[in-house]
Amino acid sequence: MKVEKYLKLENIKKNFRIRGGINRVLRGVNLEIRYGDRIGILGRNGSGKTTLVKIIGGVMKPTEGKVIRRMKVSWPIAFQGGFQGSLTGFDNLRFICRVYGVPWKDKVEFVKEFSELGRYFYEPVKTYSAGMRARLAFALSIAIDFECYLIDEVAVVGDRRFQEKCKEELFEKRKDRSFVIVSHQPSHIKNFCNRFFVLFEGRTVEFPTFEEAWKFYSSL
Amino acid sequence: MRDFFRSLKIQLRVIYALMMREIITRYGRENIGFLWLFVEPIILIVGVTFIWSYIVHREAHGFPVATFIYTGWISNKLWLTTSSRVMAGLQANLPLLYHRNIKPIDIFLSRILLEITAMTGVFMLLGFVFVMSHVIEPPHSYFHIVLGWYLMCWLALGFSFFVASLNTLTNDIVQKVWGPVSLGLFIGSGTFFLVEWLPPEIRPYALLLPSVHNLEMIRYGFFGNQMHPYYDISYSTSFNLFLTFIGLVMFRLATEKVRVE
Structure with a gap:
């Protein structure tokens, strides 16, 4: 059916x-x-x-x-409010995956890669710059597979190159959604x-x- | 029915995620991690017991002080710290409501569960260690301990919903007076007295608090006939039922008020 x-x-x-x-x-x-x-x-x-x-x-x-x-x-993508300062990027990934019922192990590589956080992925979010937070937020939003994405364009930030990357990830790889x-x-x-x-x-x-x-x- | 089970599965998943998050947030991943949960009460109990037993006097009213402090301290901390954690939790976790699966009730339940689990673990582990090392006598009746502890956990649940909702509804007024209020409740709940020590005319007033009944039960479980317990299971149960009901109604009103940024 x-x-x-x-x-x-x-x-x-x-x-x-x-x-x-x-x-x-x-x-x-x-x-x-x-x-x-x-x-x-x-x-x-x-x-x-x-x-x-x-x-x-x-x-x-x-x-x-x-x-x-x-x-x-x-959720409206690239939302940054849910970060707890003392949690690392990795902790936040695990949290999001648990909430949405996705095995986090499959997502670690992708989020680490995409957010370009490097070693900071395992550091507390409070040590991140604004750009790093924004990249993590975006990476987490697309780590979970959705059928419908909500985008409040004002909220999407990052430098030009990163924006291009986001565009490709969303509008090209997921254009059937x-x-x-x-x-x-x-x-x-x-x-x-x-x-x-x-x-x-x-x-x-x-x-x-x-x-x-x-x-x-x-x-x- | 299928929808119900699917929702239940999601809710359990969310509560688990929130509990894990809370554990990492509060205790960090470094050094002994979530074992910190046990350290604070252990230090307090060992310290207070030591002072009472060896500095003030070895035995109070013919009772072993260690057992007395151990039972009173942890039992009353159980319901009072749970409530204060839940009260602080809603505001701190408000942004998480951005994820539609996370509801205020999950934030409440995850904190209550975490706190009850932690305190029950502390209670059992410390009890075991203390009995093994002959600091306290082995219990006289496990039935009374389990029943008293169970009623105390239920009180923690009902009181948390009541106090945290009231705090939200009154724009954080409860939190401002929480220090003295919780201290009053901590002392009034029999942490440092047995009901039989009180003058007969005061006992009915002391027994207005269900926590006093529960603690008498727990202590009777340890002391046996060394004390004369004052408790009424139906009073404590009815109180819990009523408090839980009121707490849930107020919770309902309070959630209408919380707004996500």
Whole structure:
């Protein structure tokens, strides 16, 4: 029996309580992502891109609505907040692998290699530079195999060469997977995605081509 | 049903991962590692017992002091340190909720399990060593020790949920007053007294704390008829049930409040 893989957002609403009222960030997002879809979502600063990614990833609960996950969805990749300073890169790898039920022994070489940490892989994270942390975070995100990757583009850092490497690892080696990329820049969305959205007034609007999405987005 | 077992498997995996992480974080991988878990209580007990037995007086009220301190100290540390670890744990591990499989309850349970396992290990190992080296007499009734210890573990669970949730709900006020409160509970729970030593009119008040009942049971297990124990299993059990229920309800409210950055 073939299990159908998809991810569906049904009327997602998210409110934040702030001083002096309620900020309605998402006001009813409906989105169906099939396996292999590469979703690009353009949105201005503060339009709720990151909130949307977090809700898709299950980091945050929506105020209303439902997320149906019938794919293995990643956490928003390259997240660095989960590092405990006194743990080494290696410890963090083991932790992530245990959480996701993957044998860590198979992943050590890959993460060590990809993150370019060398001997620092076995040193506490608190001794890392910002770049080293970012590389470790990215390497850990792709060490686990997911069917759908969530990318908040603002969060992806590192120098140019490393970014190229990430791009190759994600967009070439894993191009058959699903992706959700949110950004305020056209770069990756234009070149890589096959469905285009603009997040606007708390809802997503789909456009048939990137050019149309970009035109609408630029007029905002 | 299949979904249930799959979720259970994930949850057990996550709790295991969190426990391993906590062990490495807290004790490091260098020198004796997680054996540090045993060092602190051992130093305390040996030190306090030594002071009491040899400097203050050899025997208090006709009881072997070592047994008295050993039982009181570890039993009450069990539920009080567990609670304070759990209370500190939620805030420290908040970023981990970024992984959708990790839920606040896993953070709670992993810490509670780790602490209970560690303290039970310390209790058994030290008890064994002390009996073997004739520091304390062999127990009179294992049944009472196991039952008292079990009720103490349950209290640790319920009280941890209660206190940690209350702390989250009150924006860390509990943590600010935790020092004196836990010291009060530590002393009030009979670490340094038997209920029979108290004036009869005060005993009912001392017995309001279930930990006093549990400790009396544990001590009776060691002392046997050398003491007159005061305990009520149904009181302690009902207290635990009620506390666990309240703790879980408050936990539910507290998790609504935690927000991932």
